[in-house]
Amino acid sequence: MKQIAFNKPFLTGRELEYIRQAHENMHLSGDGPFTKRCQAWLERSIGCRKALLTHSCTGALEMAAILAVTEPGDEIIMPSFTFVSTANAFVLRGAVPVFVDVREDTLNLDESKIEAAITPRTKAIVVVHYAGIACEMDAIRSLARRHGLMLIEDAAQALGSGYRGRPLGSFGELATISFHETKNLISGEGGALLMNSDELIERAEIIREKGTNRSKFFRGDVDKYTWVDIGSSFLPSDILAAFLWAQLEAAETIGAARKALWNRYHEGFADAERAGLARRPVVPREASSNAHTYYLILPDAAKRRRFIETLRREEIYAVFHYVPLHSSPAGLKYGRACGSMAVTDTMSERLVRLPLWLGLEAQQDYVIERCRRALGR
Ligand SMILES: *Cc1c(COP(=O)(O)O)cnc(C)c1O
Numbered sequence: 001m002k003q004i005a006f007n008k009p010f011l012t013g014r015e016l017e018y019i020r021q022a023h024e025n026m027h028l029s030g031d032g033p034f035t036k037r038c039q040a041w042l043e044r045s046i047g048c049r050k051a052l053l054t055h056s057c058t059g060a061l062e063m064a065a066i067l068a069v070t071e072p073g074d075e076i077i078m079p080s081f082t083f084v085s086t087a088n089a090f091v092l093r094g095a096v097p098v099f100v101d102v103r104e105d106t107l108n109l110d111e112s113k114i115e116a117a118i119t120p121r122t123k124a125i126v127v128v129h130y131a132g133i134a135c136e137m138d139a140i141r142s143l144a145r146r147h148g149l150m151l152i153e154d155a156a157q158a159l160g161s162g163y164r165g166r167p168l169g170s171f172g173e174l175a176t177i178s179f180h181e182t183k184n185l186i187s188g189e190g191g192a193l194l195m196n197s198d199e200l201i202e203r204a205e206i207i208r209e210k211g212t213n214r215s216k217f218f219r220g221d222v223d224k225y226t227w228v229d230i231g232s233s234f235l236p237s238d239i240l241a242a243f244l245w246a247q248l249e250a251a252e253t254i255g256a257a258r259k260a261l262w263n264r265y266h267e268g269f270a271d272a273e274r275a276g277l278a279r280r281p282v283v284p285r286e287a288s289s290n291a292h293t294y295y296l297i298l299p300d301a302a303k304r305r306r307f308i309e310t311l312r313r314e315e316i317y318a319v320f321h322y323v324p325l326h327s328s329p330a331g332l333k334y335g336r337a338c339g340s341m342a343v344t345d346t347m348s349e350r351l352v353r354l355p356l357w358l359g360l361e362a363q364q365d366y367v368i369e370r371c372r373r374a375l376g377r
Contacts, residue, residue, distance in 0.1 A: 004367060006317040009181045010358040012250040018242035025238070031218070032238030034245050039192075041248045046159075046167045048175065048194040050201045052208055052234075053241055057156040057178030057191035059234045061089035064174045064193065066207050066230065067200050068124045068150050069093040077117050077149075078126040079109045080326035080337065081344045086128060086154050087325050087335060095123070097335035099326040101343050105282040106130065107351075110343070111139040117338035124150040127172070132184075132292030133283055134163035137171050150174070155194075159185060160255050160290035173197040179244055184258060184292055185251055187244035190236055207231040255290060257358050262291035265354060268368035269296060277375040294354045296371075301349040308352060310374040316367055318352050 022034055035053050042051035054060040068076070072094030078086055080099035087097040098117050103110045107130045114125060125144050127135040144151040151171065155161075156178035158168040169175040174197075179190030193208075195201050205215040211231030216222045247254070272278045279297040283289050298304040304320065311318050324344050326337040355367060 022242035030235030034241035060176035129158035
């Protein structure tokens with residue numbers, strides 16, 4: 001019996017070669033040649049106006065919060081079914097996360113429940129494209145426009161996904177990406193802030209460079225640089241960007257391999273879904289998925305616990321997430337829920353994520369067979 005990990009980072013084999021190049025370039029701080037290459041790649045493949053690499057998606061969300069929040073008490077609408085950083089970034093700026101329930105099918109923000117959460121203090125809507133599957137961007141975008149709200153995409157999981165043929169990350173004024181080890185394309189820790197609004201670009205560059213106009217200085221737009229705004233150090237070293245470049249170059253190959261794994265799971269659990277033992281992910285017709293996550297929804301919390309335990313005994317590691325934010329200690333203190341959170345509550349108790357990584361191919365049928373058996377118990 002072989003241990004099957006939940007996640008295994010995939011290396012393309014060129015990471016060290018590019019790190020060696022960065023070493024030879026002697027540009028070790030941020031914004032070197034590899035950073036520029038990665039940013040240009042993101043701008044090209046997503047079609048956003050500007051991309052800035054950051055040390056994490058959390059960092060990119062913090063930059064988004066500095067750009068979006070104008071005063072303490074500003075309200076930011078977001079799902080509760082998400083990673084903590086989505087909310088934390090805004091709380092750090094004194095804003096209040098207002099949690100709205102998610103849809104049953106995609107577990108994405110329920111667009112029909114957003115309007116009820118809008119108040120005169122609302123500043124922005126943050127959508128999270130869960131599992132790399134798009135939110136209902138048409139409805140949410142027109143809602144944001146109608147109410148004059150900033151639209152921010154937490155696209156941490158969604159690089160390579162689309163909605164009506166357009167890449168995610170190109171819809172919001174701002175979008176954030178993660179290159180954390182658990183995502184599709186990785187640099188260990190890493191992220192990017194994407195911008196689709198010209199007004200925000202100049203300020204974002206300043207915020208990322210410790211509140212200075214250093215980026216302008218390097219472009220020769222000003223003859224000295226100085227402290228002009230609040231900010232912090234959000235940029236990664238060019239050594240890390242070199243690692244990331246090897247991954248971006250292989251994006252298509254990695255994407256295709258993940259898609260094949262995802263599809264095999266999906267076919268493998270069709271019977272279980274028909275038998276009512278588990279529900280499979282739903283990909284709406286408008287959405288194209290990057291196969292970030294494969295998950296199943298079990299009938300109840302007790303069945304999920306037994307399912308995970310059964311697999312663990314066979315050394316197959318399946319995991320769950322998220323613990324809802326609206327009822328967490330910090331969520332209760334800093335945020336509030338708007339309306340019923342019934343879908344968030346039930347889904348977070350029943351969802352289980354299956355191993356999905358390049359190299360699993362040879363054992364995937366075994367994993368599927370064990371999962372089916374555990375579901376049938
Ligand atoms: C992974 C993730 C983050 C955080 O990304 P880091 O790069 O680890 O900071 C934020 N939001 C969502 C939805 C994520 O999945």
